[in-house]
Amino acid sequence: MLRSILYCLLAWSALFALCATTGLASSPSRDEQVEGFFSQSGHTNNWAVLVCTSRFWFNYRHVANTLSMYRTVKRLGIPDSNIILMLADDVSCNPRNKYPATVYNNAARILDLYGDNVEVDYRGYEVTVENFIRMLTGRVSPDTPRSKRLLSDDRSNVLIYMTGHGGDEFLKFQDAEEISAYDLADSFEQMWEKKRYNEMLFMIDTCQANTMYSKIYSPNILATGSSRLGESSYSHHTDHDLGVAVIDGYTYYNLEFLEKIDMTSDKTLKNLVNIIFFNFLLCNIILLTDV
Numbered sequence: 001m002l003r004s005i006l007y008c009l010l011a012w013s014a015l016f017a018l019c020a021t022t023g024l025a026s027s028p029s030r031d032e033q034v035e036g037f038f039s040q041s042g043h044t045n046n047w048a049v050l051v052c053t054s055r056f057w058f059n060y061r062h063v064a065n066t067l068s069m070y071r072t073v074k075r076l077g078i079p080d081s082n083i084i085l086m087l088a089d090d091v092s093c094n095p096r097n098k099y100p101a102t103v104y105n106n107a108a109r110i111l112d113l114y115g116d117n118v119e120v121d122y123r124g125y126e127v128t129v130e131n132f133i134r135m136l137t138g139r140v141s142p143d144t145p146r147s148k149r150l151l152s153d154d155r156s157n158v159l160i161y162m163t164g165h166g167g168d169e170f171l172k173f174q175d176a177e178e179i180s181a182y183d184l185a186d187s188f189e190q191m192w193e194k195k196r197y198n199e200m201l202f203m204i205d206t207c208q209a210n211t212m213y214s215k216i217y218s219p220n221i222l223a224t225g226s227s228r229l230g231e232s233s234y235s236h237h238t239d240h241d242l243g244v245a246v247i248d249g250y251t252y253y254n255l256e257f258l259e260k261i262d263m264t265s266d267k268t269l270k271n272l273v274n275i276i277f278f279n280f281l282l283c284n285i286i287l288l289t290d291v
Helices: 005-019 028-039 057-075 129-137 181-193 209-213 249-258 269-279
Strands: 045-052 083-087 156-163 170-173 177-180 199-205 221-225 235-239 244-248 284-288
Touching (some): 045 057, 057 083, 057 156, 057 249, 083 129, 129 177, 129 181, 177 181, 181 199, 181 209, 199 249, 235 249, 244 249
Parallel strands (some): 045 156, 156 199, 199 221
16 A cells, blocks of 8 residues: 555665666565665655756746646645745746736646645745755854754655756756756755755756766665756647747656555556656656665
């Protein structure tokens, strides 16, 4: 049974780590490795950090990616109090939006992602590399409100999802600055040293996404990305009325599985494997364990 979103996502990523390049069954030695990873679990709380790093109307899909994940983790049990939502732009209020005050992730426009009960914690120019790293590591100013703090501990399972424009070992923030794979790895190591997570799932949807976790050296982290070195991350489809793509393929196919389950679902990991491997072959995942 899927008791929480992080349990589901962690189990799914571990399975992918075993067969991401071939799509074949895992070897016994890798099975033992994953068993060892999960046997150390003993978390008591879940957190999610969801980050859209892009500005401008033509990056509508990155906002939709992030709000889609936000809706999903809330539906699967993580409360707003344990979610840090960072949106570098508010496309719902853009004058080019034919459907003001809305954000959709599908051209059919069935579900408004920017409806009631969306709590944005870092908005607009607050979404910076410095604020992101300070939030992860707990190095925020004393007057920072609780909603902007990641109050995780050594019993916390933490999901970190990022989307935007990137390249080889970097992700752009608002076309003004970049966070590097080294910055990210060092931030995660600070989190581990300061006992700010038990297990972590890092997901990133951007071009050459997997290079962003190539420098991670901290234990108990599972990482998954939308594209390998030299590969692009592509949108899934366009809303021609809006004139922009509304969601990226990697996030779309993850949601295709996650939106059909709840905390009591009897779906198996095989169902998720089928969706990713047959519908999104660019998926490539690595398992990071103790060094």
